[in-house]
Amino acid sequence: MTTRTDYCGRLDTSDVGRVVTVCGWVARRREHGEHLAFIDLRDRTGVVQCVVDGAADLRNEYVVAVTGTVRERPEGTVNPELATGRVEIGDTTVEILNPSDPLPFQIDSRVEVDETIRIRHRYLDLRSERMQRNMRLRARVNSAIRRAMEAQEFVEIETPMLIASTPEGARDFVVPSRLQPGSFYALPQSPQLFKQLCMVGGIDRYFQLARCLRDEDLRADRQFEFIQLDMEMSFADGADVRAVISEAVAAAVEEVTGTRPPSFPEITWQEAMERFGSDKPDTRFGMELVELTEVFADTGFNAFKAPSVKGIRVPGGASLGRNKLDQLTDRVKSWGAKGLVWIKVGDAGQVTSPVAKFLSETEVAGLLAATGAEAGDIIYLVADEWRTVVRILGLLRLELGRPPVTEGGLDFLWVTDFPLFEDIDENGTPVSAHHPFTMPGAEYVDGLAEAAGDPEKLLAMTSQAYDLVLNGWELGSGSVRVHRADIQNAIFSLLGIGPEEAQAKFGFLLDAFRYGAPPHAGFAFGIDRVVAILAGEENIREVIAFPKTQSGADPLTHAPTPIDPAQLDELGLRLLPPKS
């Protein structure tokens, strides 16, 4: 093979007169009279125009080496859109290194191709400018994060893939053991327990770009397997962890955008819910929830006689017609609301609403004052239990105001002081909001046992857990961990995990904690989501080299596939007939 001397996309007028050899794929061919053809030759750096013998049998995606002389393009044929648009390669000889069958789709950013077809032929899709850009951007983000963590004296430690289950609240992927038939490994939902063991092991500052696997339904922002920046540090609290992570994320953003983002604001979970109706608030736009319970404290309107009344004001929203409002009301009901009240504001504080006649003048005045509504605005109100009110209005706010995730800048936000438990299940057992190794808020540490069986007390307890949010996407979570056996046991007992079960599941961790576990805290955030947003992509599949489709299948390798009966035999497994 002729030796490559240059990359296609790097040739410019300073190379004029040089004899060069470039290698790559034929991206486009245009005939130029009978004897000549123009081909755009593509490699990882871009394309360059080559003038070749028109008789040469060169079709799209043939792999070729072109040797020739760089020359300036004739007047009028300069292409200012292209980095190499002022030059071309002439007097060429072409060596065909490998022909190509006609492609299943055209590699051209201007042509929309069905995603499944793109994934089935990902090796072709990867040649596209978009995927080349995204893959390289991803590598730079990884590298910037790694450098930032190393600069902060974190050590990269690889934890195993075949493990016992980690309780992150998702379903495990399991791997049958051949040597111990009937036993299974779980693939890690996260390295959580190992990183805590690293702290007991005196590592002090651990990190890993860790592959995590969770058997959950796939969405635009979720795949079965994903990469997290996973970290843990000793003798540190939540603020220390947030500073380290903010630094790593800022380094990644700076690497891609060239500018360092301002420091990330922090709000508590309680405030996030009150103001945005969400634990991952999208702070790129306003329309915050307005507290109105007091305004309607003595109301005669039955629908507003509720523990909590809140509203959101949409500037200029009064032009919405009756049909649209009815549709919106149906939508809100499908989320579990009893109803949605809307009030349009006219000139001089006049209001129009199906419920206007039930509202007193003082109430209307109070409503306008609290929301700051002006003529032409609309106010939506929901009255119910507090949890329902904030949840519904939070969803409505997103529905009405949310920009696409890739627009409107990068709004990072720390949400702190999450509840310890997110819910109480039908048996009265609380459900961890983060995971069972999360330290309760300092003021709750001593009262754990007393809260048992008291839903109100249980749900009121906060934890030392925090999330990082970007444009309304949860990037990751972390917490200060429980490092004392007595607190851990009290939490297990609240979660209905008895001493035997705790020993069977996490005995190794509890044992380790008996031998001098330092106080420690940590965090993990999903690289895929950060990269997607930085790449301006709404779907994380666009920044993953070989993703699965929404159904969890891989159209390229056809995974998952049945396995050989002999393999099943060896593993001591027998299949049941498929469930109908």
Ligand code: ASP
């Ligand atoms: N292990 C947690 C997760 O994967 C993160 C952490 O608490 O560090 O979400």
